[in-house]
Amino acid sequence: MITRTIATCQTQEWQKQLSEAFTSVKSLLEYLKIPKEQFPHWAQAEKDFPLRVPKAFADKMSAGDIHDPLLRQVLPIHEETIPVSGYTDDPLMERDANPTKGLLHKYRSRVLVILGSACAVHCRYCFRRHFPYQDNGLSQQEFNDIVQYVGRFPEVNEVILSGGDPLISSNSRLKRLIDALETLPHVSRIRFHTRTPVVLPDRIDADFISLVENTSLQVVMVLHCNHPQEIDPAFSQAMTHLKQAGVTLLNQSVLLKGVNDNAAVLTQLSEALFSAHILPYYLHLLDPVAGASHFDVEEPIGVSLINELLASLPGYLVPKLVREEANQPSKSPIPLVNESSNSL
Numbered sequence: 215m216i217t218r219t220i221a222t223c224q225t226q227e228w229q230k231q232l233s234e235a236f237t238s239v240k241s242l243l244e245y246l247k248i249p250k251e252q253f254p255h256w257a258q259a260e261k262d263f264p265l266r267v268p269k270a271f272a273d274k275m276s277a278g279d280i281h282d283p284l285l286r287q288v289l290p291i292h293e294e295t296i297p298v299s300g301y302t303d304d305p306l307m308e309r310d311a312n313p314t315k316g317l318l319h320k321y322r323s324r325v326l327v328i329l330g331s332a333c334a335v336h337c338r339y340c341f342r343r344h345f346p347y348q349d350n351g352l353s354q355q356e357f358n359d360i361v362q363y364v365g366r367f368p369e370v371n372e373v374i375l376s377g378g379d380p381l382i383s384s385n386s387r388l389k390r391l392i393d394a395l396e397t398l399p400h401v402s403r404i405r406f407h408t409r410t411p412v413v414l415p416d417r418i419d420a421d422f423i424s425l426v427e428n429t430s431l432q433v434v435m436v437l438h439c440n441h442p443q444e445i446d447p448a449f450s451q452a453m454t455h456l457k458q459a460g461v462t463l464l465n466q467s468v469l470l471k472g473v474n475d476n477a478a479v480l481t482q483l484s485e486a487l488f489s490a491h492i493l494p495y496y497l498h499l500l501d502p503v504a505g506a507s508h509f510d511v512e513e514p515i516g517v518s519l520i521n522e523l524l525a526s527l528p529g530y531l532v533p534k535l536v537r538e539e540a541n542q543p544s545k546s547p548i549p550l551v552n553e554s555s556n557s558l
């Protein structure tokens with residue numbers, strides 16, 4: 215049992231913070247003291263995919279800096295509304311792998327459960343920004359159907375909770391799912407894919423720690439940090455609590471133009487993650503989702519960045535460069551041009 219400084223009353227606190235998140239460009243720019251004239255013509259982009267930014271994440275941005283790498287990830291801009299060939303609403307064709315409501319079965323040994331539609335933050339590059347979440351909100355019966363579906367596939371040993379963000383669900387809802395999965399002998403792991411602790415560290419409250427500490431399932435959490443500026447003391451403390459509770463902590467980033475497309479930033483990110491007990495896992499090339507083309511970094515640049523990281527970091531701090539492709543049984547690793555530079 216760990217000695218815990220987090221209080222159970224924070225259960226209400228994170229939900230309150232979430233309800234007070236910025237939901238308009240105007241209010242966020244005012245808070246950051248950035249004249250809105252510097253961001254013209256955002257209205258249509260904001261209408262297509264509304265802004266959502268918790269204050270805890272806005273506080274990690276630099277006031278007055280229109281080029282802040284965290285702000286760039288969340289601010290609707292005019293470029294999103296310009297159609298670009300090859301960028302679509304469903305680049306991974308997930309709607310074809312949606313056999314029962316709230317569940318995606320793309321990989322043999324894992325299923326992905328979408329517990330709800332909400333996220334704590336709206337990332338402009340999100341590959342699910344057009345996913346029909348409203349069709350995947352779950353009733354109790356549908357929730358039971360998911361557990362029954364998993365029960366029919368003995369080769370499924372891991373259940374992945376993904377976005378929307380699973381940590382928007384209440385602890386009691388998560389506990390119901392975990393309790394149900396514990397009754398399936400072939401399921402040994404549960405994995406959370408989440409960005410919420412990055413933008414709202416108070417989400418890792420005492421009740422959640424108790425939940426992951428006491429389940430018989432192995433718990434993996436894949437965080438989603440893109441920039442070292444996202445890793446602050448509050449986030450690091452939350453990760454310490456998770457580590458002490460026995461959770462395996464990994465990170466996946468998306469390679470984003472104007473955010474983290476240089477070796478110095480990616481090096482700092484890996485070092486900062488490791489200081490927070492997290493191993494860098496994947497660096498994703500952007501999925502070609504409509505509205506996100508201005509974030510694209512070409513594959514050869516990604517390869518070159520990884521080779522620079524291999525030259526400066528131990529191998530365990532270098533994420534795998536991958537691309538997700540529709541109808542593939544796993545993520546596709548990108549071959550590195552200079553394989554001989556693998557570091558130890």
Ligand code: SF4
Pocket residue numbers: 332333334335336337340341342343377378379408409410438
């Ligand atoms: S938190 Fe994840 S699922 Fe939600 S908008 Fe951001 S990238 Fe997409």
